Amino acid sequence: MTLNFAERVNVSFDGAGRLIGAWFDGVTFRRALDNRVLAKWSESPTPGHRHRRFLSTPGRKRVIERAYAYAFRVEEGLRQGTLLLEGTPPAVVRTVADRLERVKSWDWHRLEGERERFYRVYKPIPILPPDQYLALVLQMTEGCSYNRCTFCTFYRDRPFRIKGEEAFRQHILAVREFLGQGITTRRTIFLADANAVMVPQHRLLPLLRLVNELLPVGSPTVSHGEGARWDAHEGFRGIYAFLSAPDALRKTPEDFAAMRALNLRRVYVGLESGHDPLRAFILKQGSARDVLRAVETIKGGGVRVGIIFMAGIGGDRFREAHFRDTVALIQAMPLGRGDIVYVSPFVPSAEAPYVYDAAEAGIRALEPEEIRQEVRRFREALLPWARSHDVRLSHYDIREFLY
């Protein structure tokens, strides 16, 4: 539910009444399920000039309490009859009143308590593709089965493990219980962590069946009654996951067709670069050609693909070759409607081995403005191809992510 106040204030809540986002004073706030709050604002209309900051505890408290106060005013107005919803069907008014009742059940202390509940159910979720920010995450695996790419620190805190059927069942049930009615805000299912569907097929298919058994995937549940429709969850629109190219190549198109029959809709492959010497430098597994073959295999089974690459990685040393080979490789991929290519500006992590390797190799890191230039250059080179192939070309800033 989103409440909009004369285009000056926006507050959004999930189906259980937890704040998920707000906008006021020209600042966008996003609240994570563990009650962190990310503030985002821009002093310039140029894309890429956005500021972001996680708020301190007093800052979070102020934002959260102010957002709830806006909703409480509406609830009070409806209850006391001072707020009139002329021409609105009674069923809708009832639904709104019911949603506001749920919003009213939260306060700062209860929301703070969510952190502990969240970490009883989940390991930290460091990243999702942008079109999956509103997914329901299920950690079918934990960590990354490879975990050696030098620029990546997402899963360094945990060993890789595949959950058994019973452990995964308990996890799904715990996630359902944790989110409660908030689950209705989630539109798709994302299988985490990294490379989740690399799980050998004989173990993977029962796990995918379990997801379909415990959650309504792709099956509308309620069809009539306006209030009911407003409140209903229409079923998750498919299952999504990351997958590395070498892991995809351990499977066949028939394997992907079997996953598709169990509602796997798209897998996201981290290409990072189409230039093999740069891939080797960052210890990315497999060659550019392997990524091409992986895409062919996945698409051969009718599963869609999201390709992610990084603009600016490899600094000045690899700048031209990275651009040339990445554009050429992507244009050679059999992508079409439903597939996405993400251009992700490279954000070095101070703890990542890449930073030391690059300094040791005498590679000059690109300045933020140079990285923005590279993003523009990639977009301009790929846009005509993307349009003619009906492929979505999109921006992926990992600093925007919050679950």
Ligand code: SF4
């Ligand atoms: S980039 Fe992907 S494959 Fe590489 S270590 Fe990170 S999660 Fe694993």
